[in-house]
Amino acid sequence: MKRRGMKFRKSLNWIIKAYSIFFVILAVALISWILYTVFDFGLPALSWSFFVEPTKPYGIENGGIANALLGTLFITAGAVIISVPPGILGGIYLSEFDKDSKLSNFIRFSANVMMGVPSILCGLFVYALVVYNTKQFSGMAGSLALAIIMFPVILRTSEDMLQMVPDSLRESALALGTPRWLTIFSIVCRSAKGGLLTGVLLAVARVGGETAPLLFTALWSDDWPFHFFSEPTSNLTVTINEYATNSPFEIMQTRAWGAALIICVAILSLNIFCRTAFNYKKGN
Amino acid sequence: MATLKKQLINPEKFDKVFKSLCAGSALLVSLLMAGLFIQLVYYALPAIRTFGFKFLISSEWDPVNNIYGALPAISGTLLTTAIALIIAVPISFIVAMYLVESASPKLSTPISFALDLLAAVPSIIYGMWGLFIFVPFMQKFFKSLFGIDYSGFGFLTGGIILAFMILPFICAIMRDVFKLVPSVTKEAAFGAGSTHWEVSYDISMKYGAKGLLGAVFLGLGRAVGETMAVLFVIGNVQNVPKSLFGRGTTIAATLANNFSEAEGILKSSLFELGLILLVMSLGVQVLGQLWLNRVSRQMGEK
Amino acid sequence: MQKMLKAGIAVTIAVSSFASIAKSINGAGASFPAPVYRVWTYNYKQAKKVKVNYQSVGSGAGINQIKSKTVDFGASDKPLKKAELDKFGLVQFPMLMGGVVVVANIPGIKNNQLKLDGLTLAKIFSGEIRRWNHPTIVSMNLGTEIPAMPINVVHRSDGSGTTWIFTNYLCKVSPNWEKTIGCGKSVKWTAGYGGQKNPGVANNVKKLSGAIGYVEYTYAVEAKLNTIQLKNKAGKFVKPDIKSFQSAGASADWENAPGYYMVLTNKAGAKSWPITGVTYILMYKKQKNAAEAKSLLKYFDWCYKQGASVAEKLKYVPIPKSVIAMVEKSWGKEITVNGKKVWQP
Numbered sequence: 043m044k045r046r047g048m049k050f051r052k053s054l055n056w057i058i059k060a061y062s063i064f065f066v067i068l069a070v071a072l073i074s075w076i077l078y079t080v081f082d083f084g085l086p087a088l089s090w091s092f093f094v095e096p097t098k099p100y101g102i103e104n105g106g107i108a109n110a111l112l113g114t115l116f117i118t119a120g121a122v123i124i125s126v127p128p129g130i131l132g133g134i135y136l137s138e139f140d141k142d143s144k145l146s147n148f149i150r151f152s153a154n155v156m157m158g159v160p161s162i163l164c165g166l167f168v169y170a171l172v173v174y175n176t177k178q179f180s181g182m183a184g185s186l187a188l189a190i191i192m193f194p195v196i197l198r199t200s201e202d203m204l205q206m207v208p209d210s211l212r213e214s215a216l217a218l219g220t221p222r223w224l225t226i227f228s229i230v231c232r233s234a235k236g237g238l239l240t241g242v243l244l245a246v247a248r249v250g251g252e253t254a255p256l257l258f259t260a261l262w263s264d265d266w267p268f269h270f271f272s273e274p275t276s277n278l279t280v281t282i283n284e285y286a287t288n289s290p291f292e293i294m295q296t297r298a299w300g301a302a303l304i305i306c307v308a309i310l311s312l313n314i315f316c317r318t319a320f321n322y323k324k325g326n
Numbered sequence: 327m328a329t330l331k332k333q334l335i336n337p338e339k340f341d342k343v344f345k346s347l348c349a350g351s352a353l354l355v356s357l358l359m360a361g362l363f364i365q366l367v368y369y370a371l372p373a374i375r376t377f378g379f380k381f382l383i384s385s386e387w388d389p390v391n392n393i394y395g396a397l398p399a400i401s402g403t404l405l406t407t408a409i410a411l412i413i414a415v416p417i418s419f420i421v422a423m424y425l426v427e428s429a430s431p432k433l434s435t436p437i438s439f440a441l442d443l444l445a446a447v448p449s450i451i452y453g454m455w456g457l458f459i460f461v462p463f464m465q466k467f468f469k470s471l472f473g474i475d476y477s478g479f480g481f482l483t484g485g486i487i488l489a490f491m492i493l494p495f496i497c498a499i500m501r502d503v504f505k506l507v508p509s510v511t512k513e514a515a516f517g518a519g520s521t522h523w524e525v526s527y528d529i530s531m532k533y534g535a536k537g538l539l540g541a542v543f544l545g546l547g548r549a550v551g552e553t554m555a556v557l558f559v560i561g562n563v564q565n566v567p568k569s570l571f572g573r574g575t576t577i578a579a580t581l582a583n584n585f586s587e588a589e590g591i592l593k594s595s596l597f598e599l600g601l602i603l604l605v606m607s608l609g610v611q612v613l614g615q616l617w618l619n620r621v622s623r624q625m626g627e628k
Numbered sequence: 629m630q631k632m633l634k635a636g637i638a639v640t641i642a643v644s645s646f647a648s649i650a651k652s653i654n655g656a657g658a659s660f661p662a663p664v665y666r667v668w669t670y671n672y673k674q675a676k677k678v679k680v681n682y683q684s685v686g687s688g689a690g691i692n693q694i695k696s697k698t699v700d701f702g703a704s705d706k707p708l709k710k711a712e713l714d715k716f717g718l719v720q721f722p723m724l725m726g727g728v729v730v731v732a733n734i735p736g737i738k739n740n741q742l743k744l745d746g747l748t749l750a751k752i753f754s755g756e757i758r759r760w761n762h763p764t765i766v767s768m769n770l771g772t773e774i775p776a777m778p779i780n781v782v783h784r785s786d787g788s789g790t791t792w793i794f795t796n797y798l799c800k801v802s803p804n805w806e807k808t809i810g811c812g813k814s815v816k817w818t819a820g821y822g823g824q825k826n827p828g829v830a831n832n833v834k835k836l837s838g839a840i841g842y843v844e845y846t847y848a849v850e851a852k853l854n855t856i857q858l859k860n861k862a863g864k865f866v867k868p869d870i871k872s873f874q875s876a877g878a879s880a881d882w883e884n885a886p887g888y889y890m891v892l893t894n895k896a897g898a899k900s901w902p903i904t905g906v907t908y909i910l911m912y913k914k915q916k917n918a919a920e921a922k923s924l925l926k927y928f929d930w931c932y933k934q935g936a937s938v939a940e941k942l943k944y945v946p947i948p949k950s951v952i953a954m955v956e957k958s959w960g961k962e963i964t965v966n967g968k969k970v971w972q973p
Contacts, residue, residue: 098670177696179698265652265679287828
């Protein structure tokens, strides 16, 4: 350490502390500002009919977002079904079978790169691959685009969670003659259950607010999302984009804020649930 | 004897099959990365052949005559990302440090909670908030305090909103890194007479350099590719940045604006832009890994 | 792995396509007529229980999608020329007429108070005239107090049929514009701010003091923006409204327009609005399924006849009955399934 005078060091410490408090207040003020706006503009839109009625064009009364809610649910569920099995299996590979080798390091590197890929490129990828070749936009294509974003996240978090399971558990199971795969499933995965779930939920929270990948795959519609595989499927984020940017009509913009409020609350709750559930697991 | 043989053979085979299944799943991520890269190159080839290297340094964007250049988009991306990092990294560092080192649990829990909330806000809401609230605010702010005629749309606003977006991520990771510094090390430093700040700077930061850098790179990655938040406020003109208050575009914004309408050489140029973006992300990752390896070696880990 | 995935997806989609009972109609394209099209799809579903899905993604996207067959019909403000229609086997017909208006946000200036002519408009949008109190503008508006402030030009950031109509007009009235910038769905804007789609431009104009932009008329009305009077070809200053759009459309010679290609900018007529446009529907001549083709044409027929009142309420001009008759006759002639004609006019 450099030799500095006591006075200098003490005042530097005090200045930094003041700065910290200032910036912390700034950060909290910021978040309050944004949340306040969302609540302020979004709350007026919320009503029973908002949750129950489907989206309607400008000029028609009683528009809601029920179909968009359902659509987002379907699309996200689809994304989970596509991305979770390979994600967890891949995580198992990296943590159980191949901890440190050129191959596994390359896989980790690829996962890191994929996690940083802008979501719009994932949307383009699925558009060129699926939408263009099957000649239709669909909720399924949207799920695929979201799954591509979720997959590397689940891969890495699964690996991290599984790694934390102590080797003694594995060794005792193997010593008893349990085959490798059974060890992994019923011993290792089971004890990392909470962590794995957290990884999946965090990935879901990550894609819950994504718009760009759905713009080129699922588009949106005023219809109920029951032709998920073959038609543009309504969803919350693209609907918000439509209402906020494709409509100078105030009533539509209010609906956009209302939908934004719902997404905010949903993702927030998911995050809080993960944090508390995971913390509980950790403490255990 | 036969049943025993069956019991011995099947689990082994199954284990092998299982292992291959897992390996295949893991490899999938590399395949995806390769596939994305190949697809972008394939569709970008016509533009690459037409414009060549000039594409990277040309700021011409003429849809009527089909001449395109990537310079406005690339420089816009770089500028907004730089602004975002310059603002977000120091603030995240100080806030994370404060939360772990100095704050009482009564204070740090709600603040951490607030940061988590900020991270959970979807990007389109940042865009909407930016457009409806922040842009007029910036306009008034600069007019009343500095007398500058700033419309509120532009690189500065875009960079600041990006900073808001990546701040909670970087901060959350930095906070986790600081938490992992063993108290023994810190207490030893306190015992030697260090102030709070010196402990944070000289001990915690150096100990957690790996993780801290990881946080910065994560923020960088998100900032480079962010579409919706920037799209609403950056002005959307194909201009090379000449001032912070100017309007321009980023690669992601250009893609979002033009892709659905595009055909022919424009579409190919957009794919080339996407390729450039992917290479940037890749570059960030590679730099990050190399730096981290160097730091680990310095600290004697490897 | 990816090939398997691709095959799996194709199979799933194929299977579920069989599973869907009443096939809905999918269309995409221009945002210019979107307010009307959306209400039409909604009302049609209520009346006839057939679902029509319209995505307002822009004229260019609409043309792209019908060309790549990802939708059943495309909508575009920019008409395709006969050669291009024939190359892709498309048929094109006009659905609505409307006006592109110039909106401005100048403190102190009221709706339809400011007067401009085409050449000045071109100079403003190219950045040649940068301040509102420029002598050219002042001389056209003697008696109106114009503040000394910079002009903030707002244009489209995405490719757009509305831009095509607007720049088409500017090319006609300004040789300089035609030479340096040109006409297209997207052009080399040299000044200003880009807004996404019509509402993006409307929002930006609302937020920027001293802003000027161009939007479809409905958006100006509903966003409560002030419009500007323009000098038309006959030398008269006109206000944008349904009457001035109708006047521009009245002189159109539909009989002699191949593929109904018609551009209504800068038309003659004392009352005509100089930036009027027609918006078109594109569909394939050779349809695959007779029932679906009939369903599609029935929808358009309904739009022409029952949809006219909605169009007028939203300040668009419906296509005149004589033209409708012409269009439906060409449906009868040109649209076939396996060589057999589908429509009985």
